[in-house]
Amino acid sequence: MKCYQYVCALAMALMLSTQPSMADDNVPATLADMEQHAEQIVGALLARDEATSRALYLQLTREMNLLDRQALNNPADERRSRELLMAHSWMRVIAIETGDKSWIEAAVAANQLSGMIIQASHFPGLMQRDVAWLAYLAREMELLTLEDPVANADLLNLRLLTLESTWQRVGSELIKNFKNKPLLMEGDSLVAAMKASKSPAETVVLARKMLAFNGLVEKAL
CATH class of the missing domain: 1.20.120 (Four Helix Bundle (Hemerythrin (Met), subunit A))
Structure with a gap:
């Protein structure tokens, strides 16, 4: 399974997402943690460090679950729901590619997750x-x-x-x-x-x- 197939299909949606939407009083900190861990797992995957990759994936899973719970506070936000769905999709790709020991493909998916988080986050400027x-x-x-x-x-x-x-x-x-x-x-x-x-x-x-x-x-x- 090649991750560029997923990238090509979803790239424009990612690039066009220029305004943050996954944001309430609790979400920004969760997104900041996820962005850091997504960057770290890219490095771990490229290094073929299974133990670190697994630990970071579990941490990202916990943070995704936290975002899901936070999203329940605003169930009418359809865009946030779509972003969460895509984020879960990238998490599944990471798991599949890592399971196949396709390290670079898994890293591509992790970086796509990182990009989504950046687009969804609030920055000072x-x-x-x-x-x-x-x-x-x-x-x-x-x-x-x-x-x-x-x-x-x-x-x-x-x-x-x-x-x-x-x-x-x-x-x-x-x-x-x-x-x-x-x-x-x-x-x-x-x-x-x-x-x-x-x-x-x-x-x-x-x-x-x-x-x-x-x-x-x-x-x-």
Whole structure:
């Protein structure tokens, strides 16, 4: 079972979800925990660390169950119901692919879960949201390339375009403080290199650099 089949089917729904909806007094903290654990399980799956992956999956399951209970407070919110349904679907894909020891495919699904959580979450401002989205996109570029760069070519192109436009928004905010100019230049260079990449191996290296660089941007906020 290839996760890119699920990704292709649901990618536009994820990309078009630009306003948070799973939010009440209790949900934001649960979503923040889930986003952290979804990121962590991506790393554990890529490392083929079964014990850590299992522990993180169980934690995510507990948090999903908590979201389900919190959703009962607003049963008329159809969009939240759809988001929860899709999140449960990604959890099932993670379980299936992990059971098949398809580690990269499981990591792709976990990153999709992370992306959904980001889209559903509240952030202090657009800058923080964009920085979180850049991390998701950098992981997508790495994972989809590792999975199958040929079959995922169209989706990779879409993700690269989105990464570029997201970075442009982040860069325009960064440069408002002149001390951030080195960060802006480094980010521009990384995006340009990703666009010019000639091989899957190079794309993977650059995506990982972009993810590490994004951590520096987050600290500069």
